[in-house]
Amino acid sequence: MSSMYERCCKVMPEVANRATKLGIVDSEGCYVYTEDNRKVLDFASGVAVNNLGAKNQEVVDAIKNQLDTMIHVGHNVVYNESYVALAEKLVELTGGDTKVYFSNSGAEANDGAMKLAKYVTKRPAVIAFRNSFHGRTIGSLSVTGSSSSYRKNYEPLMPSVYWADYANCHKCPFGKKENCCGMECLKQFDSIFAKMIDPESVAAIIVEPVQGEGGYIPPKKEFLKGLREICDKYGIMLIFDEVQTGIGRTGEIYAFQTYDVKPDILTSAKALGGGIPLSAIIAKKEIMDKWPSGAHGGTFGGNPLACAAGLKTLEIIERDNILDNVKKQGEYMRKRLNELQEKYSGRISDVRGVGLMNAMELVTKDGAPDEKLTSAIKTKALEKNLLLLTCGSDHNVVRFITPLTVTQEEIDIAISIIDDVMKELV
Ligand SMILES: Cc1ncc(COP(=O)(O)O)c(C=O)c1O
Numbered sequence: 055m056s057s058m059y060e061r062c063c064k065v066m067p068e069v070a071n072r073a074t075k076l077g078i079v080d081s082e083g084c085y086v087y088t089e090d091n092r093k094v095l096d097f098a099s100g101v102a103v104n105n106l107g108a109k110n111q112e113v114v115d116a117i118k119n120q121l122d123t124m125i126h127v128g129h130n131v132v133y134n135e136s137y138v139a140l141a142e143k144l145v146e147l148t149g150g151d152t153k154v155y156f157s158n159s160g161a162e163a164n165d166g167a168m169k170l171a172k173y174v175t176k177r178p179a180v181i182a183f184r185n186s187f188h189g190r191t192i193g194s195l196s197v198t199g200s201s202s203s204y205r206k207n208y209e210p211l212m213p214s215v216y217w218a219d220y221a222n223c224h225k226c227p228f229g230k231k232e233n234c235c236g237m238e239c240l241k242q243f244d245s246i247f248a249k250m251i252d253p254e255s256v257a258a259i260i261v262e263p264v265q266g267e268g269g270y271i272p273p274k275k276e277f278l279k280g281l282r283e284i285c286d287k288y289g290i291m292l293i294f295d296e297v298q299t300g301i302g303r304t305g306e307i308y309a310f311q312t313y314d315v316k317p318d319i320l321t322s323a324k325a326l327g328g329g330i331p332l333s334a335i336i337a338k339k340e341i342m343d344k345w346p347s348g349a350h351g352g353t354f355g356g357n358p359l360a361c362a363a364g365l366k367t368l369e370i371i372e373r374d375n376i377l378d379n380v381k382k383q384g385e386y387m388r389k390r391l392n393e394l395q396e397k398y399s400g401r402i403s404d405v406r407g408v409g410l411m412n413a414m415e416l417v418t419k420d421g422a423p424d425e426k427l428t429s430a431i432k433t434k435a436l437e438k439n440l441l442l443l444t445c446g447s448d449h450n451v452v453r454f455i456t457p458l459t460v461t462q463e464e465i466d467i468a469i470s471i472i473d474d475v476m477k478e479l480v
Contacts, residue, residue: 058089073098073443074436081108084457084464086441094439097454097468101443102266102298102411105325105458106367106376113328116366120359129156129356136361143368144336147307148320153342155335156356160297160323161189163333164260166350167319168193168212170337171258171291174344179214179251181259181290184227185268185447186220188260188295197260200268200447216251218242220265221277224404224415239273240280253288258319263309266298269446270413270453272406278315291318291341297333298411301325302371302458305381305409312408328363332356376458383460384409390469391454394476401427401480410460413453415446423448427479434475440468 058077077089084107086096099105106113120136127134141154157163168180182188182197189195190204196212198204205211219227221239228238247253259281265271285292294317299309301322306312308320318341323333331354371377388407391414395402401424404415416424416431428450432442445453452472456464 083107084460094441096441097456098441098443099455099457102455103324105301107457113363113366116362117359120362124358134358136358137356140361140365148336151339152336153339157333157352158331158354159333161191161194163321163323163335164188165191165193166335167293167321170345174341175257177255177257179256181216181218183218183220187267221273222271239277243284256290258291258293260293262295264299267445269451272408275313278313282315293319295321297323302377302380303409303411326364327360328367330360330363332360380409380458387412387465398476410456413451416450423450425449430479431475435471438471440471
């Protein structure tokens, strides 16, 4: 009998870059079960979607209850309770002075956010960051700067995109040392505005509050605060792409709360729909009120099943104080990773993260990015039933995207597997 992977190869193109060959038949908590009877500890969470695991029973029940009433009705046509209630909840969670527009994917939300910024400011340009990831549609791809392979053969993309360097203190793009710099990551905007694009032509700066795909890089708070000030000074919309950081990942519902810097427009997706495709553009009321009927749209946005699942997910996160677990286990995870870094000093060059968005960076004995070791750790860990993903524009970062419900015991199991793997490999 062929595996799902083998069957898949016959009928699907290889264009979707898949991290494993696992065929999954069931799940429970932080574990997934495979067609060949393996129980695998899942520290990928469907790429930051399964914040309560791949099968939270209460979320399943909420979807089933919704299913008994309708599957789809269409937000261009009518209203439904889950759709309105989730928007109300998101407004409450983002300070009460916002409005919400639903769509289906992170990329679609980012496209919509840039359209909103352009519509409201009537300006053409967007500034994005090198090593960013915002999605695969032409719009979102145009502001994605983490791999030329994503862009190859798709040029020309959306025009008037300008690039800035992200605040990566571990590998400062300006060659500075952490805490001994003049915040060149903010000063670069003087030069961008003087030499490349007048600030009054810039509609938006789009930024991940913690860079994800680019290497799980939490910036200094001053960086995001500085971006806020620049945007305020020039009437530019600050867009936070919270597709990966949202729904509790950094220890608050959104990373803007973790960093205490409020964007004008925020995009949310991945875990927002409790595992069902759903995304949202959440923006200040006065901005949303300048987006008239018909200026944006879509058939499936705010699907009732997705909204019911999202509502239940948020309810559980609140009721069970899951954000406390994110902070506690996140700290524990970094402590255990720091121990590994001490043990394998020279090969783990950095351990970093915020909440349960954590990573370790791997280098060769000479200090160069070690893509081979990174990939081998992922492969060997999976042989020992730990599912990990990598990231980083140099492909040398292992990231740990646990469900937010992860326990200390599960972190210990993962660390012990990584320790065994490192012993074998270095
Ligand atoms: C920060 C960020 N933005 C946008 C996206 C794109 O989301 P989607 O794959 O739902 O289009 C991703 C996906 O990984 C992401 O991490």
